[in-house]
Amino acid sequence: MIIANRLDTGRVVFLGADNQWHTQADKAITATDETVLEDLWAKAQADLDANIIIDAQLIAAEKNDHVAMPSHIKHIIQAQGPTVRTDLGYQVSPDWEG
């Protein structure tokens, strides 16, 4: 999956199958196929160039019950918010825009 931050707010976002950036990791598109990954990255690059997002990265993901989540603890924390302020993180307000 591709993770990034919105330029204007810094909000963590994930590239979805609809080519839009979503605040929830479970809306992220995942792929293993090289050419699909290249297409996804091309979209991310276009939005970097269009100044919509910054700091895009292709990251490892896992699927549990068909729901995608990043694999690494760092990206899980990015997706959900700090593990120590669960009252303020994305867990409570996934649509929070920054």
Added chain:
Amino acid sequence: MYAYDTYDRAIINARVDEFRDQVNRRIKGELSEEEFRPMRLQNGLYLQLHAYMLRVAVPYGTLSGEQMNRLAHIARRYDKGYGHFTTRQNIQYNWPKLVETPDILAELAEVEMHAVQTSGNCIRNVTTDHFAGAARDEIADPRPIAELIRQWSTFHPEFAFLPRKFKIAITGAPNDRAAVKWHDIGLILKKDGAGKIGFEVIVGGGMGRTPVIGKTIRDFIPETDLISYLEAILRVYNEQGRRDNKYKARIKILVEALGADVFADLVEQEWQNTKNNPIDVPQAEIDRIYTFFTPPPLEVLEDVVAVVDEKAASDFVFASWVANNTHAHKVPGHVSLTISLKPHDGIAGDATAQQMDVVADLARDYSHNEVRVSHEQNLILPHVAKHQLLEIYQKLELAGLATANAGLLTDMIVCPGLDYCALANARSIPIGQAIAKRFDDMKRLQDIGPLKLKMSGCINSCGHHHAGHIGILGVDRRGVENYQILLGGSGEEDASKAQLLGPGFDADEIVDAVETVVAVYLGERREAETFLSAVRRLGVAPFKEALYGAA
């Protein structure tokens, strides 16, 4: 406190306007991220894991009540209602929007605050003793000279792009509470035979992946020559410091490579140039700055206060709070009061907007409108009359700010770690919380006595683990958070580097490991021997053996 003059005001306001323009151009796409990044960093704006992070400078850790109120207002209006006080005596906001940052900076400028010198390879915000201007052991208040350094270093064109960031710390007391030997330049205030103020100059200290304790290159430089001497040090470093390798670019590497003596000679030579230029500030200007730091008019009062003693006799926690969280003041009958930001169920260094407002009110009502931020991530009311302690305690208790642990094991330095920081390898905050929970009992804490535990989530060492009596370093072991223990560090006048004990521990093992280390101390200590003294006497062997078994 220092008050901005028209120059200060003009340059800070101009900076806000400039940054507003830069943000607009970035949003419109006229600036690329590559072009914009150094601009935002020069205004304290980082990108962290979840959002942008704004680091606001608190020069030499001094704030007024109104400034504290403004910090609270910013937390409320532009962030999620809290802020994090750091080991650089600054405050960080974790959730600001890029588009609102210029408004935040404008609101800060209204109360003479800013976010410059909190990032980038410049001379950073100067830090000092959080009890400056109040401590009984102090020779003189170092803040006038800290302010002079602030004025000299702010937007200094020659030193805007140094090989690496550059940190200066200054202490006015022989008991070093500013960790000066761990800074790029450390200054220790002294008086010469004629009673004139000057400084011992220490260079090349630093933490990070190569911890080094600074070395003295001059025993005494008069305060009137200080700026030209600092300028000479910076010039030698700027010219000769390495720019080819980020990890070898700090001044400590240069001083180690050349040797402190050679480095000192180069500085002396350069100083012959800088001191003959009109850089040094005339005595009249130094005197003008001093007038802003005139001590508050405190009445000499009784040092023994019945109301405090009576309460302490019947309330162990209050007695601990008085014993641990107060520091001897110059004026009898007064103390400097540490407001611990280390509640046992909270996050080290965090304060809510409401708590900040409470502290601001207390500062106005009880401490001549002054607050300090300590590098140990606490807040200080520097000038408190002892007979008002009970009243203040009750107000702090209501705000969740009366933890009695200053200087004890749970008064930990804890960096933001992987919960917030993009550079982190491991989380620090939950480990800090687990340790605080384990050592929650005040009687036990008091029995263990003075112990500084310092924790970093990566080798950048923002949590000062190299200087911890117990240091904890978070590492990434094959994708899993892992924690190494170090022992025997000190950030004080007896500065020492903590020694790594051995392989790290998993998150669910590290608290037990800390407890094991503490148990060895309790078993081995001689009467009245502190943890650090015991480690120095025993060496690390018995601790290693307890953790890893006999070799």
